[in-house]
Amino acid sequence: MPGKVTLVGAGPGDPGLLTVKGRAALEGAEVVVYDRLVGPEILALMPEGAKKIDVGKTASRHPVPQGQINEVLVEEARAGHNVVRLKGGDPFLFGRGGEELEALSAAGVDFEEVPGITSAIAAAAYGGIPVTHRNYSSSLHIVTGRAKAGEPLSIDFDALVRTRGTLVFLMGVAALPEIVGGLLGAGMDGDTPAAMVENGTLPGQRRCDATLDTLETRAREMDIQSPALIVVGEEIGRAHV
Ligand code: SAH
Numbered sequence: 001m002p003g004k005v006t007l008v009g010a011g012p013g014d015p016g017l018l019t020v021k022g023r024a025a026l027e028g029a030e031v032v033v034y035d036r037l038v039g040p041e042i043l044a045l046m047p048e049g050a051k052k053i054d055v056g057k058t059a060s061r062h063p064v065p066q067g068q069i070n071e072v073l074v075e076e077a078r079a080g081h082n083v084v085r086l087k088g089g090d091p092f093l094f095g096r097g098g099e100e101l102e103a104l105s106a107a108g109v110d111f112e113e114v115p116g117i118t119s120a121i122a123a124a125a126y127g128g129i130p131v132t133h134r135n136y137s138s139s140l141h142i143v144t145g146r147a148k149a150g151e152p153l154s155i156d157f158d159a160l161v162r163t164r165g166t167l168v169f170l171m172g173v174a175a176l177p178e179i180v181g182g183l184l185g186a187g188m189d190g191d192t193p194a195a196m197v198e199n200g201t202l203p204g205q206r207r208c209d210a211t212l213d214t215l216e217t218r219a220r221e222m223d224i225q226s227p228a229l230i231v232v233g234e235e236i237g238r239a240h241v
Helices: 020-027 066-078 097-106 119-126 157-163 176-185 215-222
Strands: 004-009 031-034 051-054 082-087 110-114 140-144 166-170 193-198 206-211 228-232
Touching (some): 031 066, 066 082, 140 157, 157 176, 176 228
Parallel strands (some): 031 082
């Protein structure tokens, strides 16, 4: 019998934030293919006898190329296995989950998707930041701080600033100077509250509070590292949650 791939969102790290459906899929897996950002306590839920394939990094510390991951998924499912493809947060938010499902679909492999709780909202929430608030912002914009290989960052900062909504940048630690510079250059007030949440929902979570003008300095002082979110918006520090 042909197998199947279940693409599961593992949530932002706290094992309590894995969905009931995701946990059931994981516990029934014969093969688990997982990423770097899946929390250790969630990895501990993998069945003992399951084949575990880490595609988050290789010996050279580079992630396994996407094409190769797609091939592994297709091969394991064709071999008749019940495969869980485990990804941090929600698989479709900057997780390349869509690309993987396209490959499975093209190969005629049966698949299912189990959404996950995204770090974009949950890591902010655990950091005490509601991403919208009736008094301060009425929209949320989630932006990647990573450019395509060999290309500059392509963010329409003017459009983002005009929304007056909450801005959440993922994968933005390395590009922090460009992000801050882009927002200031597009006319955003340097006093706008800005924060970072590092290792959100995990035991080592830290929050860095600043304004747009001071965010880079504060982040450097605190040595904020990936994974971290950058949140920019009026509700930070005003909404008390
Ligand atoms: N699909 C994931 C995001 C993948 S992009 C999701 O829905 O959450 C990876 C980026 O997500 C990281 O660079 C970081 O910006 C953010 N991220 C993931 N886990 C995080 C965590 N626990 N705390 C803060 N940011 C996190």
